[in-house]
Amino acid sequence: MHPTLLIEEKENEQEYDMGDSKNAEKIRKMCEEYKPNEKKKESNVELKIMLTDEEPVFQNPRRLSPLEMNAVNMRVKEWLDKGIIKPSKSDFACPVVLAAKKDGSRKMCIDYRRLNKKVIKGRFPLPIIEDQIDKLKEAKMFTSLDLNNSFKSTSHL
Template identity: 35%
Template sequence: MAPAELAELKKQLEDLLSKGFIRPSVSPWGAPVLFVKKKDGSFRLCIDYRGLIRVTVKNRYPLSRIDELLDQLRGGTWFSKIGLTSGYHQIPIDEADVRKTAFRTRYGHFEFVVMPFGLTNAPTAFMRLMNNVFREFLDVFVIIFMDDILVYSRSPEEHATHLRLVLEKLREQKLFAKLSKCSFWQREMGFLGHIVYAEGVSVDPANIEAIRD
């Protein structure tokens, strides 16, 4: 790794340790790490779990189709979106499996005690959790895709009730939202690459421009 990447690695490891997401490891497992540069120039720490993925039994829990989710919004005129903060990291790993998440770095050997990004079953495990938590609300006034929750209602009075129920459920389950990923009380809303509003759903123009460019 280049000096700038090593400095960033040390910083991100300290952050993960301080949050209690990782701990020092003596596991026989040890995936390599690398950085991917994001659009804003910052670095995303990635763990190459391909060795673990090859021996993992795949979870066949179904992921929702975006078009089927958006079909549920008919009649909605008020919308709020809630995005969870580091969604995967809010799910603890079973102690017996923690050692399998181990990764090796210049600064030591570590393992995750919460679900890391990069595991083949992480998306399905997360969707199972979210669907179980919000099952009674799904397709009534809530649709969910991964860590994005969309609350939709026919009136302001309904929306106030629906939002209260969703926020209470998040608090009850100790799931935390990130304010910068939330938007409340909107008549139209960007969601999953589309714009949703009372009259229907359309493709987000920003995505069309990106394809043209």
């Protein structure tokens, strides 16, 4: 028996037998032709972060070279222009950190360590990872999803 793949297509679900080469080709084509819906800028999801106290966490920015500062400013402008972020007047402030990537470029990160010490952790149990891996044992295709670039890579086993 071959594993099946469940795909939601515009409010209906399609199930595909991964052992059928016709289905595999159809799935490959859907992945290649996928285009994210960039029109939607907002979500109806609300998140409330519970803290141990009401005192804001404020840290001064880390020193960046002029080249690094320019890269950060360009990224922030790009995100503002795309509506990914919006200006804030929050009393909370955490420093930007540039982390080196494997290809030598830099990734912009935020150092939330001090803030994280004040966060009251939610009690949402995660599934047992071994059970999840067991469910994937006969899978033939894996996809990694990149929120910035949509589907980044697909691997066939």
